Amino acid sequence: MYDHLYDEIHSYVDRDPAVRSLWEVFFTYPGFHAVLWHQLAHWLHGHRLYFIARVISALGRWLTGIDIHPGAQIGRRLFIDHGTGVVIGETTIIGDDVTLYQGVTLGGTTLEKGKRHPTLEDGVIIGSGAQVLGPFTVGANARIGANSVVLKEVPPCATVIGIPGRVVRTGKLRDGKCFDAYGTPVKDFDDATAALDTELKRDFEILKGQIAELEARIEKLSRTREDEDA
Numbered sequence: 001m002y003d004h005l006y007d008e009i010h011s012y013v014d015r016d017p018a019v020r021s022l023w024e025v026f027f028t029y030p031g032f033h034a035v036l037w038h039q040l041a042h043w044l045h046g047h048r049l050y051f052i053a054r055v056i057s058a059l060g061r062w063l064t065g066i067d068i069h070p071g072a073q074i075g076r077r078l079f080i081d082h083g084t085g086v087v088i089g090e091t092t093i094i095g096d097d098v099t100l101y102q103g104v105t106l107g108g109t110t111l112e113k114g115k116r117h118p119t120l121e122d123g124v125i126i127g128s129g130a131q132v133l134g135p136f137t138v139g140a141n142a143r144i145g146a147n148s149v150v151l152k153e154v155p156p157c158a159t160v161i162g163i164p165g166r167v168v169r170t171g172k173l174r175d176g177k178c179f180d181a182y183g184t185p186v187k188d189f190d191d192a193t194a195a196l197d198t199e200l201k202r203d204f205e206i207l208k209g210q211i212a213e214l215e216a217r218i219e220k221l222s223r224t225r226e227d228e229d230a
Contacts, residue, residue: 031080
C-alpha cells in the first residue's frame, strides 16, 4: 500500500525549489500527507469497506484541506503543491508524475453513477484554481493554466487557458524533465505574444491601406457626381 514511499517524497524535491530536505516533506507537506491518507482510504474502498474508507478520507481532508474521494485512482509521484481546496472526484483517474496546485477541482457534470470525472495521463500539470469537469481525457504532458475551466478533451502536450478552456499551444515535450509551474509556460507565452503583436501590426497596416483606398474611391465618385450635376 505504501510502496515507493521514497519516490513520492522525492517528487516534491524535484518540483518544489523551497524543499530543504526529505524530512521536511515527510512532516510538513499537506499534499504528501493527503496522498498517504488516500492510499489507505483507497485500499479500504477496494475491499468494499466503504464507510470506513469515507471516514479515513474525511479525516485526511480535515487535516490537509485536500478532498480526495476514496474511489479515485492515483498513480505514482502525484505532486499536490500548497494543496488547500483541491478536490478529486470518485471516478477520477490520475497517471504518474502529475502536478496539481491549490484550488484545483477534478469534478463531474452529471448525476450518473458511471465514469463522470476526468482522466489525467502522465505528466499533466494543472494550475491553481483550474476546474477540469467531465469524463474526458487530458493527454500526457498537457498543461492547464491557472483558473481555466476545461470541459472537453485536451490533446497530449497541449497548453490550455481561459474560460472555457482553449488550446493555445501544441507540440512535443521539450525534454523529459520539462516542468512549467502552475501549468503556465511563460517563455512560450512571451514568444506567442510577440508573434501575435507582429501579426496584429501587419493586419492593421493592411486595413489602413484598404481604408485609404476606399476613401480615395469615395472622393473620386463624389467629384464625378458633382461634375455631372454641374
